[in-house]
Amino acid sequence: VQLVESGGGLVKSGGSLRLSCVASGFVFSDSDMNWVRQAPGKGLEWVSSISGSSRYIVYADSIKGRFFISRDNAQRSVYLQMDSLTIEDTAVYYCAKKTSDYFTLEDWGRGTLVTVSS
Amino acid sequence: FMLTQPHSVSESPGKTITISCTRNSGNIASNYVQWYQQRPGSSPTNMIFEDNQRPSGVPDRFSGSIDSSSNSAFLTISGLRTEDEADYYCQSYDGNKHWVFGGGTKLTVL
Numbered sequence: 001v002q003l004v005e006s007g008g009g010l011v012k013s014g015g016s017l018r019l020s021c022v023a024s025g026f027v028f029s030d031s032d033m034n035w036v037r038q039a040p041g042k043g044l045e046w047v048s049s050i051s052g053s054s055r056y057i058v059y060a061d062s063i064k065g066r067f068f069i070s071r072d073n074a075q076r077s078v079y080l081q082m083d084s085l086t087i088e089d090t091a092v093y094y095c096a097k098k099t100s101d102y103f104t105l106e107d108w109g110r111g112t113l114v115t116v117s118s
Numbered sequence: 119f120m121l122t123q124p125h126s127v128s129e130s131p132g133k134t135i136t137i138s139c140t141r142n143s144g145n146i147a148s149n150y151v152q153w154y155q156q157r158p159g160s161s162p163t164n165m166i167f168e169d170n171q172r173p174s175g176v177p178d179r180f181s182g183s184i185d186s187s188s189n190s191a192f193l194t195i196s197g198l199r200t201e202d203e204a205d206y207y208c209q210s211y212d213g214n215k216h217w218v219f220g221g222g223t224k225l226t227v228l
Contacts, residue, residue, distance in 0.1 A: 034217070036162075044154070044162065044207050046217035058215050094161060102168055103211045104152045108161040 001025040001107040003095045008112030011085055019080040019112060021095030026107075029053075029073040032098040034105060035080045037091035037114075045091075049098070050078060063089075085116045119143045121208050121220035128226040133198050137223045139191040139208030146184050149210045151191035153182055156222075157204045165206075166193060195225075203227045 007019040021033070035047040048069040049058045057069055068081040078095060092111040099106045122140045129135040139151065153166040164173055166182035169191065184191045191208055208220040 036217075036219075043205075043222040044156075044209075044219040046219060049215065049217070056215070060216065099167070102152075103150060103217070104164055104167040105154070105162070105209075106164050106167075106173065108163070110161055
């Protein structure tokens, strides 16, 4: 299993960014995918989940209405569109695969760093 | 709900340590608890799922449990090694399928 995130970078407060995660090594369309972030020196914070069919999408309250998750199973990719960014959104963003049967994140990417400046 | 972990713990090599994860509302047994290890500069790795199950490849020095009386989950690491030095996070979920992480515990193996 391999998950490779991209799209991070430096953006000004109020700006937008789109993260991508390309997956390989498993049946992507059968797998729920998640985004989890980690601010510098801080703990893990779950951001959003999307089911294999995109039928079920869930967001953390902290980003609801500003971030939007989507996926393209043909491209084996999951995306996170981030709008109205604030300094508090500065973090490493990880793409993570949920196990099929359990509420567990069994595989993680290496993350992509998003830095929001004032 | 929230999951509260001690900020840091420390112990000597060869010893046993237990890290707690306390749920502030709702029953700890209502939703399974998972544990992740994050070494410095690395991504998290799942160490325990469904309260006490170990993924293949995780040493049996790692074990998980829950205690309803304290409304807490526990990660126990026996035979501590310097390579166990890392941050450990507990994780559960609510009825709306929102994932919840504890604040993390920094383990130092002296």
